Amino acid sequence: MNVIQKILEFIQVEIKDLISEGIVSSSADLTKINLDVTKDPAHGDFSTNAAMVLSKFSDMKPHDLGKIIADRLKEKNEFKTIEIAGPGFINIRLVRKFWRSLIPIILKSGIGYGDSNIGKGQLVNIEYVSANPTGPMHIGHARGAVFGDALSSLLEKVGYKVTREYYINDDGSQIDVLARSTYLRYREALGEDIGEIPEGLYPGDYLKTLGEFIKRKDGDKWKNLSENEWLGSFRKLAIQEMMALIREDLISLGVVHNVFVSEAELVGKGANDEVLKELKKDDLIYTGILDAPKGKSSEGWEARSQLLFRSSQFGDDVDRALKKVDGEWTYFASDIAYHRDKFRRGFNKMIDVWGADHKGYVKRMQSAVDAITKGEGSLSVSLCNLVNLLEDGKPSKMSKREGSFVTLRDVVKAVGPDAVRFVMLTRNNDVPLDFDLKIVLEQSKDNPLFYVQYAHARICSLLRNVLEIFPDIAISDDDLSGADLNLLTSDSEIEMIKELANWPEVIKRSAKANEPHRVAFYLYELAASFHSFWNKGNSEEELRFIIPSRVDKTIVRLALARSVAIVIASGLGVMGVKPVEEMR
RNA sequence: GGUCCUGUAGCUCAGUAGGAUAGAGCACCAGAUUCCUAAUCUGGGGGUCACAAGUUCGAAUCUUGUCAGGAUCACCA
Numbered sequence: 001m002n003v004i005q006k007i008l009e010f011i012q013v014e015i016k017d018l019i020s021e022g023i024v025s026s027s028a029d030l031t032k033i034n035l036d037v038t039k040d041p042a043h044g045d046f047s048t049n050a051a052m053v054l055s056k057f058s059d060m061k062p063h064d065l066g067k068i069i070a071d072r073l074k075e076k077n078e079f080k081t082i083e084i085a086g087p088g089f090i091n092i093r094l095v096r097k098f099w100r101s102l103i104p105i106i107l108k109s110g111i112g113y114g115d116s117n118i119g120k121g122q123l124v125n126i127e128y129v130s131a132n133p134t135g136p137m138h139i140g141h142a143r144g145a146v147f148g149d150a151l152s153s154l155l156e157k158v159g160y161k162v163t164r165e166y167y168i169n170d171d172g173s174q175i176d177v178l179a180r181s182t183y184l185r186y187r188e189a190l191g192e193d194i195g196e197i198p199e200g201l202y203p204g205d206y207l208k209t210l211g212e213f214i215k216r217k218d219g220d221k222w223k224n225l226s227e228n229e230w231l232g233s234f235r236k237l238a239i240q241e242m243m244a245l246i247r248e249d250l251i252s253l254g255v256v257h258n259v260f261v262s263e264a265e266l267v268g269k270g271a272n273d274e275v276l277k278e279l280k281k282d283d284l285i286y287t288g289i290l291d292a293p294k295g296k297s298s299e300g301w302e303a304r305s306q307l308l309f310r311s312s313q314f315g316d317d318v319d320r321a322l323k324k325v326d327g328e329w330t331y332f333a334s335d336i337a338y339h340r341d342k343f344r345r346g347f348n349k350m351i352d353v354w355g356a357d358h359k360g361y362v363k364r365m366q367s368a369v370d371a372i373t374k375g376e377g378s379l380s381v382s383l384c385n386l387v388n389l390l391e392d393g394k395p396s397k398m399s400k401r402e403g404s405f406v407t408l409r410d411v412v413k414a415v416g417p418d419a420v421r422f423v424m425l426t427r428n429n430d431v432p433l434d435f436d437l438k439i440v441l442e443q444s445k446d447n448p449l450f451y452v453q454y455a456h457a458r459i460c461s462l463l464r465n466v467l468e469i470f471p472d473i474a475i476s477d478d479d480l481s482g483a484d485l486n487l488l489t490s491d492s493e494i495e496m497i498k499e500l501a502n503w504p505e506v507i508k509r510s511a512k513a514n515e516p517h518r519v520a521f522y523l524y525e526l527a528a529s530f531h532s533f534w535n536k537g538n539s540e541e542e543l544r545f546i547i548p549s550r551v552d553k554t555i556v557r558l559a560l561a562r563s564v565a566i567v568i569a570s571g572l573g574v575m576g577v578k579p580v581e582e583m584r
Numbered sequence: 585g586g587u588c589c590u591g592u593a594g595c596u597c598a599g600u601a602g603g604a605u606a607g608a609g610c611a612c613c614a615g616a617u618u619c620c621u622a623a624u625c626u627g628g629g630g631g632u633c634a635c636a637a638g639u640u641c642g643a644a645u646c647u648u649g650u651c652a653g654g655a656u657c658a659c660c661a
Contacts (some may be wrong), residue, residue, distance in 0.1 A: 036603075049603065052641065062641075086604050087641055132661065172661055290658055294585045301658065317587065317657090324659045331661050359588060360656045385589085385655090427597080430589065432654090434596080443623050446610070454623065465620055513600085521598060525608080535625035538616070546620050583623070 004046070004505050007078075007092065008035045011050055014072050018054070023068070028057035037502060044081065044091035045498065052088040062088025099497045100488050104481035106500060106563040111570040114503045118511070119160030125342050126152050128353035129250065129257070130167040133242035134178045135204050137249040137408040139435065140355065144384045145255045146424040146576070148353040150516035151382065153574045158511040163347070166257040167338060170239045171264040172331060177201060178242070179234035183222070185211030186234075190220055210241050252412045253420060254576055261341070263334050271337035272329050275372065276322065278340075284310045284371055290318060309336070314367030332361075336368040343369070343377045350377060351514065356385040356430070382514050384429045390436040415440045418577045422449035425520045425575050443583070448524050452568060453580050455527035458534060459565040460581040462545050462558060469548050473555060477566075480559040487556045490543065492533050496560060499529055503567050507574075516574060523571045530564050 015033070018024040033050045051066030058065060066084040073082050073092070081093040106113045128148020131141045152162045181202040188194045189211040197203040214222070214237065222230045243260075250256070266272075279285045288308050292301045307323040309332075322333040342350055350369065354361070362381045369379040389406055412420055419440045426448055427433045445451045463475055473479075488494070503522070510518040537544035545557040569579045 031601075034601075034603090038604090039607090040604075043604070047603085049642095052603085055641085089604070169661065174661060293657055304659070306659070321659060326659080328659090330659070356589085356655070358656090358661090361661095363587080383589090431597095432590095445624080448609085450623075454621080458621065458624090462620060469620095509601095518598090521608090525598095528608085531624055532626085534620080535616090535622080538619060538622085538625075541619080544620065583621075 004035055004037070004501075007046060007094075010073060010076060010078075011035065011048055011069070014069050015050065015054065017072070018058075018065075018068070023058055023060070023065075024054050025057040028054055037498070037505075038091070041495075043085065043089070044083065044093035046092045046094075047085075047089045048092070049089060051084070051090055055088065066090050096489075096494055097485075099494050099501070100485040102497055102501055103483070103485060103488075103559050103563050106566055107477040107481040107559060109566075110477065111566060111573055113566060114507045114570055115157050115159070116504060116508060117159035118508060119155060119158050121159060121161055122349060123163070123347050124155055124160045124349045124351060125163050125165055125345075125347035126155070126351045126353070127165045127167055127342075128152075129246075129255070130169065130354075131246060132169045132172075132174060133239050133246060134174055134202060135242060136206055136245045139389050139406055139408055139411050140384075140387050141249075142253060142408045142411070142420055143387050143424045143429070143433065144353050144355065145250060145253055146421045147382065147384050147429050147516065149253075149255045150421075150425055150519070150575050151351065151353070151514055153576065154507065154511045154516050154519070157507055157574060160349075163259055164257045165259045165261060165342075168239075168243065168260060168262045168264075169331075170262055171267050171329075171334060175235050175239060176231065178238045179231055180227075182207050182210055182214070182234050182238045183227075183230060186214045186222065187211075189215040190223060206245065207238075210238065213241075249408050249412075252409065253417050261338065263338065266337055266341060267329065267334055271341060272333050275333070275337045275340055279309060279336075279371065282371070284313070285322070286310070286319075288319070290321070309368065309371075311364045311367035311371075314370045316363045316367040320364045332364065332368075335365060336372060339365070339369050339377075339379065340372045343373050348373070348377050350379045352379060352381045354381055354383055356383040359383055380514065382429055386432045387424075388432060388434045390434055390438075392438040393436065411435075411437070419449055421576050422452075422520065425517045428515065428517055448520065449577070450583075451531075452523045452527045452572070454583055455530045456565055456568045456572075456579045457581060457583045458530075459561045459568075462561055466546050466554060466558060469546060470551055470554065473551060475555075475558060477562055480555065480562055483556040483559040484552055485556060485559075487553050488560065492536060492543070493560060496529055496533055496564065499526055500563055500567050503570070519571050519574050523568060526564065526567060526571075 011033070012030070015024070015030065019026050019028065032053045033048065035046050035048045038044055038047050051069060052062045055062040055065050063084055066088050070082040070084060070090055073079060073090075078094055078098050079092055080095045083091045085091050109115075126148055128151075129137075129141060129145045131137055137145070149164070152164050156162050177200065181197070184194050184197065184201065185207040188208070222233075276285065286308055287305060289303050289305050290308070304325055306321045306325065308319040309322050311320045312318055320332055321330050322336075324330055339350065352365070362383075365381070366379050369377050389411070408420075414437060423435055423440055424433070439446055440449070441447070443450055466473070466475065488497075506518060506522045510516055533543070534545070541547070545554070545561055547553050547557075565579070572579050
C-alpha cells in the first residue's frame with residue numbers, strides 16, 4: 001500500500017467534483033498538485049497545494065477554495081484533522097489507527113514492502129561495467145558495477161523486467177595491444193630478457209601469469225613466428241583470460257550479469273554492415289569531411305574524407321564518423337549495431353552506465369538510437385564519475401596504464417564487498433566520490449554502512465534477547481502482525497511508522513530518477529531515527545522495546561522493530577548489501 | 585571556442601515533477617551508561633543556497649546572464 005497514493009486519490013476525487021460543479025475551470029492544470037510529507041509536525045502529516053494551484057482556475061481565493069476541499073475531505077474517517085494554513089496549504093493529519101495499520105502490512109509483505117508496478121513489466125536493458133578486457137577491474141570500474149547493479153534492482157522493485165548486460169569490447173585495436181603485451185610476457189616466460197615494457201603496452205603483472213600459462217601449454221611453439229602468425233591466437237586467449245579475471249572480480253562484488261555480448265561476434269555476424277545498409281536506405285549516411293573542431297585542440301588537425309552518420313539531424317552537434325581512414329569500423333559504428341541488436345531483442349528502454357569521461361559520447365549515441373529505432377527506442381545514459389581512493393585522507397593513485405594500480409580485488413579483500421557497495425552508493429553517480437579505506441572499516445557512525453547495519457543488528461538482538469524474558473511467546477513476523485496495535489500510542493512510535501510509510505515513495509522516486517543513492521540516504525536516516533528511539537529507552541523505561549512487566553507491549557514494540565528491520569533489509573537488498581544479525 | 589557537470593554551515597555532502605522557519609554527518613562546546621550492544625543518544629552555536637536579473641501567491645530547485653572550479657571535444661575505446 002502506498003499511503004501517499006491513496007490520499008492523493010481522495011483529493012483527486014474532490015477536485016473532479018469541483019470541476020464538474022463548475023467551481024474550478026476544466027482547463028485547470030492538475031499536474032502541479034502534489035501531496036507532500038510535511039517536515040514540520042505542526043503542519044500535520046501531509047499537506048497539499050491543491051487550493052493554491054486551483055484558485056488560479058476559479059474565482060475563489062486559495063483559502064476559501066481550500067475550505068471547501070477540506071470540508072469535503074472531512075467526511076472520510078481516515079482523517080483526524082484538516083486545516084488550512086499559510087498561503088492556502090491544506091494540512092492533513094491522519095488518525096493514528098491509519099498509521100498503525102501499516103505495521104501488519106509491512107510484516108506480511110516482508111522485503112517486498114515498497115515494491116510497485118510503475119514499470120508495468122516493461123523490458124529494460126541495463127548495460128553496465130563493460131570494462132575493456134585488458135586487465136582486472138579497478139576501483140573505478142567497481143562504481144559502475146555497483147551502480148548498475150543497484151539500479152537494476154531498483155527498477156525491478158518498481159515493476160520493470162530488467163536484463164543486466166555486459167558488452168565486451170573485444171574487437172578494437174586495444175586488443176592487439178593486449179595480445180602483443182601478452183606475447184612479450186610469453187617470451188619472458190621462455191627465459192628471454194625483455195627489459196622494460198615499452199611505452200604503449202600493458203605493463204601489468206597479471207599478464208606474466210598468462211605468459212607462463214602459454215609456455216606450459218604450447219612450449220616455444222610461437223617463439224620464432226611472425227606477428228601475424230601468433231596475433232590471432234594470442235588475442236583470443238588473452239580476451240578469454242581477461243574476461244575470466246573480470247568475471248571473478250564481479251563475482252567477488254556479487255555482481256551478476258544475465259547477458260554478455262561480444263563486439264567481435266556482432267561484427268563477425270555482419271551487424272555493422274546491416275546497420276550501414278539500413279541507415280543508407282534512410283539517407284542518413286554520406287561521405288564527407290568534418291570541419292576542424294573550434295578552439296584550442298585543433299592543432300594537428302587534417303582534413304579527412306570519411307563515412308559519416310547524420311547524427312546532427314537527431315540533436316547531436318556534428319555528424320560522426322563510422323569508419324576510420326584505414327577503412328576499419330569506428331567504435332561508434334559497432335556501438336550503433338550493438339544498440340540496434342538490443343532493440344531487436346525487444347528492449348525499447350535501454351540504459352547505459354558509462355564512465356563520466358564518455359560524457360561527450362552521449363548525444364551521438366542517443367541520436368543513433370533515435371535513428372535506428374525510428375524514435376521507438378529510448379536510451380538514457382547514467383555517468384559514473386571518478387573514485388578517489390584514499391587511505392586515511394591520503395590519495396592512492398590508480399591508473400590502468402601503470403604497472404601498479406589498485407585493483408578492485410585488493411580493495412574487496414581489504415574491506416569486503418558490502419562496504420564497497422554501500423560506499424559507492426553514498427554519492428550521486430554524477431559527481432566524484434572519495435573512498436577512504438580507513439573510514440570504511442571504522443565501527444562508528446562515520447561509517448554509514450556500519451550505522452545502518454548496527455540498527456538492523458540491534459533489532460535482531462532484540463528478538464534473541466526477548467526469549468530469555470518471555471520464553472513462550474511467538475515472534476515470527478506472522479505472529480507479530482497480530483499484535484495489539486492500539487498499544488502504539490507515543491508520538492515517537494507514530495513518527496517511526498511514518499518514516500516506514502515513506503519507503504515506497506523513496507523507491508519510486510529513486511527509480512524514476514535512476515538514482516539508487518537516494519536509498520542509501522533514506523536508510524541512514526531511518527537508522528538514525530531508530531537509534532534515537534532506542535536510546536529513549538535509557539531515560540524512559542516505558543519506551544523500551546522489551547518491557548518485562550508487559551508482554552503485550554513488548555510484542556507490539558517488537559512488531560514495530562521488525563518492521564524497521566524489514567525496511568532496512570529491503571533497502572540493503574536494492575544496494576546488494578547483506579543485512580547482518582550481529583556486529584562482530 | 586562548443587557541449588556538459590559542479591558551486592548549499594569551517595570540512596564532507598543530502599535536498600529538482602517549485603512549497604511554509606534550507607537539512608545531516610564530521611569538527612567544536614555542554615550533557616546522558618544500575619538500561620535490550622553508549623559501536624549509541626540528547627542539546628548548542630554555525631548560512632547572502634557563488635552572484636544578478638526574470639517567471640509567480642512562493643525559487644536552493646525553473647529561465648537568462650555573469651563569475652569560479654572541473655570534465656570532454658576529428659580517425660582511440
